[in-house]
Structure formats: structure tokens, C-alpha cells
Amino acid sequence: RKEVEQDPGPFNVPEGATVAFNCTYSNSASQSFFWYRQDCRKEPKLLMSVYSSGNEDGRFTAQLNRASQYISLLIRDSKLSDSATYLCVVNMGSNYQLIWGAGTKLIIKP
Amino acid sequence: NAGVTQTPKFQVLKTGQSMTLQCAQDMNHEYMSWYRQDPGMGLRLIHYSVGAGITDQGEVPNGYNVSRSTTEDFPLRLLSAAPSQTSVYFCASSYSMVGETEAFFGQGTRLTVV
Numbered sequence: 001r002k003e004v005e006q007d008p009g010p011f012n013v014p015e016g017a018t019v020a021f022n023c024t025y026s027n028s029a030s031q032s033f034f035w036y037r038q039d040c041r042k043e044p045k046l047l048m049s050v051y052s053s054g055n056e057d058g059r060f061t062a063q064l065n066r067a068s069q070y071i072s073l074l075i076r077d078s079k080l081s082d083s084a085t086y087l088c089v090v091n092m093g094s095n096y097q098l099i100w101g102a103g104t105k106l107i108i109k110p
Numbered sequence: 111n112a113g114v115t116q117t118p119k120f121q122v123l124k125t126g127q128s129m130t131l132q133c134a135q136d137m138n139h140e141y142m143s144w145y146r147q148d149p150g151m152g153l154r155l156i157h158y159s160v161g162a163g164i165t166d167q168g169e170v171p172n173g174y175n176v177s178r179s180t181t182e183d184f185p186l187r188l189l190s191a192a193p194s195q196t197s198v199y200f201c202a203s204s205y206s207m208v209g210e211t212e213a214f215f216g217q218g219t220r221l222t223v224v
Contacts, residue, residue: 100152
């Protein structure tokens, strides 16, 4: 079993719709969680950290469920510019060994 | 504000050749790392450094060397290129090793070994 698993997609979503995807992690000792965004042939960039209480940044909402060991990302009122691959990242411990999911590809259609 | 600068952007090597991927950051970050990204897989850590003079192996270190003589620079050396090293390589830096610390990436190097 992979340490961090994501549905690779692609998720094809009409503009303006709401889309959500999850990421599961295997190590219950994981401490920090992130969503990164990666545009085609570009470098990953931090989208948002995921806090235990959940957090929201504009149209984006991230949630953490420690009991079931997954994090989620919800995008409301999706824009064409949201088309990208979304990478789930988990910090396994104090030595900052980030474990990366393979990403979920999102395509927003007009 | 340059951030993380990585060169070259593209490279084709013949099997057995060696080369160095350059990485420099101007954010005074202590932590730097090298990843490779392959289709269908998450980024995998090759080597990392927690400060000048200190390096350590990541998940997939074989065939690669690193050094950290200054805070700013963290080059990655391919000793004898193999087709299995065909990949996209990313250098990253961050302020800290723990917590919700953002990793900043270079633009990547697309390496093909023939």
C-alpha cells in the first residue's frame, strides 16, 4: 500500500461546479498535511496547509480526518484556471520527510 | 526576487555520462532537497541538506551525489547516467524542517538519458 494515495483522475468538471477529492495516508503518526498545485510542466506550488480544525481560503476548503486518515480538498465555483494537478503531501515526522501523493488531475471545462 | 533557480531546464545525456544539476536559492533557507518526479508517482526524495556542510540520503539516493558548501547552493551530480534516471528533477528549499513550512521549488530539469 502506498503511503499517500490519491485518485489520479482526471476529474472533468464544468466551470462553476464544485469538486472535491480526497487523499489517504497510511501513517497515523503523520503530523503536517498540505495541498500543492502543479500546472502542466511546471513546479509544484503550495496551495494550502491543512489544519486539524479545517481551513478555508477563498473558494478552497481543506479538511483533515485523523480517525479515517484522509485529507480532502473542496473547490467551489471552479474556474478554468483551476485546471491543474493537485498533490497531497504529508509530513511524516520531525525529520521533515515529506511524502508526496502522485496527484489528482483536474480539468475544468467551459 | 529569484527564489529557487535551477539549471539547466532540459538535458539529454548518453548512458555513462556524468553531469551536475545546479540549484541556488536566495531566501537564506537552511533546508534544501532534490526530488525526482516520474509519471504516476509522487515526488521522491533523492538527497537533502539541513545546512551548509550537512547532507543526507533520501528515498532514492543511488547514482546521485550532493554537496552543500554554502547555504545558497545545492548541486546534484549524476555519476554515470542510466536510462532509469530519465525523469524530471526538482530542487526545493524551505525555511524549516518541521511544521507547516512551505517548500519552494525550482522550475525543474527534464533529463533524458539515451
